[in-house]
Amino acid sequence: MKQQILLSAQELFAEQKRKACIVADCRFVLGEPGSGYKDYLKAHVPGAIYAHLDDDLSGSVTSSSGRHPLPDADSFAAFLARSGWQSGMKIVAYDDADGSIAARLWWLMKYFGHDAALLDGGFTAWQSAGYELESGQETVTATIPVRLNVQSDLAVHTRTVLESLGSDDMVLVDVRASERFRGEIEPIDPIAGHIPGSVNYPLQLSLSSDGKFKPADEIRKGLQTLPGDQEAKDRVFMCGSGVTACHTIFAAELVGLQGSKLYAGSWSEWIRNPSRPVEPKAG
16 A cells, blocks of 8 residues: 555644654754754644754765765664654654755655655644644653664765766756756855756745645646656756755655655755866856
8 A cells, every 4th residue: 555645734633643653843944953943842733753954864964965964874763763753653744844844854764764744734734724732842752763774776976976967867856946056046055056967946846835735737747847758867856955855856756756866965065076067157
């Protein structure tokens, strides 16, 4: 039976009544790393644990990595154990950023061989449905960490991207906003632009104006307009640091387009080495 990966607020409420899942609050603001947790303490979906992007959903930043490197299996297993998770349990993640942070948790669960889902419309959808909220830190009974098996074929590393430049082996899709892709603005990273040969498909194209995912046929049509023969090439998604690209991978899987990969280091790792080409060229 295929695992449901997108739940409405009503479906999540029913799942919680059956005690069939763990809920994870992934609210986070770049540049204000403590604000999401503060918001969680003020109000969250009842029973939800908090998943911090920097501390729980990322590894340690190094001189050669991007801003949010992938956590190793032991670190992620420890986070899951602190959250009360056991093998076979579903995690349903949400945020207040159209799912763009929560999708990182969904993808990491997939990367480590397990299932997860997103709350469609996130925290706003839960509030709009009129369901109760809780405040403060939840008390969780920790479990014993399990051994996680990395699905290494789901992630692509910088060397592979560099070797594939100019070839037909890979369709590299950058989900950042178009003005960032074009190099017109860069609010986060020290260098603006994009990787030569990549194409732009902003993650917002998968969403309706209310922050929920568009109907499946609309998402599928949009993704299938990407250049290249999608059956013959690797479809690799990237963003600024390997976080929001997970959102478009989720959208692709939601509508049955399997096999997408994540360039885990993304733009912030690519530009660590000044010898790697960028467009538009400086000067």
